[in-house]
Amino acid sequence: MPDAASFPSEPVLVAEGLRKTYGDLAAVDGVSLEVRPGEIVGLVGPNGAGKTTVISMILGVLQPTAGSIHIGGVDLAKARSRALALANFAAVYAPLPGNLSVEQNLRVFGLMYGVKQLSARIDDLIAEFDLTRHRKVKAGVLSSGEQTRVALAKAMLNRPRLLLLDEPTASIDPSTARDIRARILEFAHERQAGVLWTSHNMYEVAEVCDRVLFLSRGRVLLAGEPERLVAEHAAPNLEELFIRVAHEHPATGEGLG
Numbered sequence: 001m002p003d004a005a006s007f008p009s010e011p012v013l014v015a016e017g018l019r020k021t022y023g024d025l026a027a028v029d030g031v032s033l034e035v036r037p038g039e040i041v042g043l044v045g046p047n048g049a050g051k052t053t054v055i056s057m058i059l060g061v062l063q064p065t066a067g068s069i070h071i072g073g074v075d076l077a078k079a080r081s082r083a084l085a086l087a088n089f090a091a092v093y094a095p096l097p098g099n100l101s102v103e104q105n106l107r108v109f110g111l112m113y114g115v116k117q118l119s120a121r122i123d124d125l126i127a128e129f130d131l132t133r134h135r136k137v138k139a140g141v142l143s144s145g146e147q148t149r150v151a152l153a154k155a156m157l158n159r160p161r162l163l164l165l166d167e168p169t170a171s172i173d174p175s176t177a178r179d180i181r182a183r184i185l186e187f188a189h190e191r192q193a194g195v196l197w198t199s200h201n202m203y204e205v206a207e208v209c210d211r212v213l214f215l216s217r218g219r220v221l222l223a224g225e226p227e228r229l230v231a232e233h234a235a236p237n238l239e240e241l242f243i244r245v246a247h248e249h250p251a252t253g254e255g256l257g
Contacts, residue, residue, distance in 0.1 A: 010073060011036050012086070012161045012194035013058065018067035020053050020218075027053045029218035031067075035162065035194035040185070042205040042226075043198045045215035046246045051198045054215070055091075055166050058196070060084055072161050085113065090155040091166035095147060098140020102131055102150050105139055106157060113158040125153040129183070145176035152180065156187060163187070163195045169204065181208050202239035212238070214245050221245060 013035040020028040028050040035041045043051050056062040058069055060080055069076040074083040096105045103122060110118040126135055129149040134142060139150055148168065155163060165184070169177035185208055188195050199205050205212055206226045214222040222229055222245065226238050235241035 009037065011070075012072055013196065014068075014070045015054070015058065016068050018054060018057055018069070019065045020050075020057060020062060021065045026218050028057070028064075031215070031218070031220055033196075033213060033220070033223075035196055037161075037192040037194055038189055039210045040188055040195040040197055040208055042209035042212040043196060043215060044200070044202070044205055044212060044242060049215040050218040051215055052166060053218075055089075055164055055196070055198065058162075058164060059087070059089055085158070086160060087162040087164060088113075088155040088158055088160040089164040089166070090148075090151040090168055092144075092148065092151075092168070092170045093166070094151075096139045096150060096154060099138060101136050101138055102126065102142075102153075103135050105150060106154060109154050110157050115157050121157060125156060129153045145172040148172055148176070148180060152183065159191060159193075161193055163193055165195060165197045167198055167200070169199070169201065177204070184208070202237070202242050206238045214242070216245065 011034040013033070015034070016032045018028050018031040019026065031050070031054055033041065033043075043054065045051055053062065057064050058071070060076060071083040072086040074086065076083040100108065103126070106122045106125065107118065110121065115121050126132055129152060131146070131149060131153065134146060139147060142150065152168065163184070168184070169180050172180070181204065184195060187193060197205070197209060209226060211224060212226050212229065213220050224232075230238055230241055233241055233244070235244065
């Protein structure tokens with residue numbers, strides 16, 4: 001395991017004043033956040049709160065209407081390729097090409113990221129994510145859990161300093177989800193990578209996240225350590241706090257008061 005002291009201490013992600021508008025609609029309205037090395041930050045909120053829009057802006061898929069994004073100290077707006085080379089991404093709604101085998105997918109994306117000693121890296125990831133017997137199998141015929149493992153292997157190909165995960169364990173069984181969480185925790189801590197994690201599973205968020213940000217209507221309403229937020233708001237658990245916040249500050253429409 002690398003010595004944590006050898007890793008830089010500055011945040012791997014700094015987003016300041018992010019805003020994304022579509023006409024008169026503000027999908028994201030002044031969101032600021034940071035993720036430090038070895039830290040897992042949960043970005044949670046009801047559907048339509050702006051979570052995926054934030055992720056898309058950090059990935060450079062959407063251009064912010066206002067605000068700035070720095071990955072590993074690199075300004076995304078000024079040095080897009082250099083900034084994104086430090087990051088990677090996985091989401092259930094972004095499956096890998098189904099007509100390519102597991103190995104072919106990893107090789108194609110490894111070449112895109114310029115991964116050195118790619119064949120050895122692919123071998124390591126296939127073993128780490130228990131994909132050996134699926135190596136030559138087309139990704140499109142794998143189960144949802146197997147596809148999730150392939151997507152995470154792809155996301156770790158370039159040993160990213162910033163890992164963006166949008167609902168990484170949705171639609172998979174509890175046993176597989178537990179294994180996935182363990183692998184991500186290990187990656188974050190051993191590599192001192194920062195992780196930004198969106199999920200609707202508050203038990204999962206409470207288990208893996210060092211900090212959590214509650215997003216609603218494009219704004220951060222609450223932020224802090226899960227246990228501290230639960231205690232401060234006298235909620236029995238994070239899920240109940242999430243429900244309370246979602247009801248009081250719905251993503252669309254007026255508060256239920």
